[in-house]
Amino acid sequence: MMKTAVGWHVEMEFEEDANRTRAAALVRLPDGSEVRAHGYASRHPSDPNQPRVGEEVAGARALNELAMRLLTKAHDEIDEASGRTSRPLT
16 A cells, blocks of 8 residues: 655746746745746737737746756765666756
């Protein structure tokens, strides 16, 4: 039987203007640290105004950056605990 030891909640905020959407992602980890990332989307002038699509693109980019920052954090913690340089996590 598998138990869940922890849970993470990711917070996303969006700022939009007529042609650009900015997303900010934040996750607070059980060790008290926070990891933040940002993503952007730009609307081409000939595209229709679809704020939801801009949020999805900017949000996906922010989450992708958040994932990479978490991998880097984990990699650094592995190196620190082992006292050696390990292969990068991908």
